Amino acid sequence: MNEVGHLYKKYQFPNFVQAMEFANKITEIAEQAAHHPDFTISWGACNVEIWTHKIDGLTENDFILAAKIESINYLG
Template sequence: MAELLNDERIDEALVNLSDWQRKGDALERTAQLADFPQAIQVVNRVAEIAESENHHPDIDIRWRNLTFRLSTHSDGGITQKDVTLAGEIDEVINSV
């Protein structure tokens, strides 16, 4: 089990994750890509990372718009796993 982050630690993490917002017990980000194939490319790269870490985001795909939602469901909220994956998702999005 991972330790849930308190409000202060979540706020500190969001300073470095400027495209992310806290939505209840999750971190959320929406990204608009150039087109649908590029959006799917991002999803595929994020899927590889998530699978290797055994920590999977909720992903909503709407044409070229992707919304990622991160929460450690087994622990009931936001953990360091979510913060780490959010940073990795940012790297993927910024690389395309």
């Protein structure tokens, strides 16, 4: 969790391409769930932040989405 109470994790990769591939996998999961995290991609990293925008807080769906993202196979 970050300082504003959102779920947050920085995933690290050996290069930009793998970080982007990971972000694309997140996009697929988010579209299926109709629940979209905020994320940024930089060289060797994908930062993911999840919360329910409507209530500016956390719901069960946030934890479900986080678990699905955690299940992605990645080399970090």
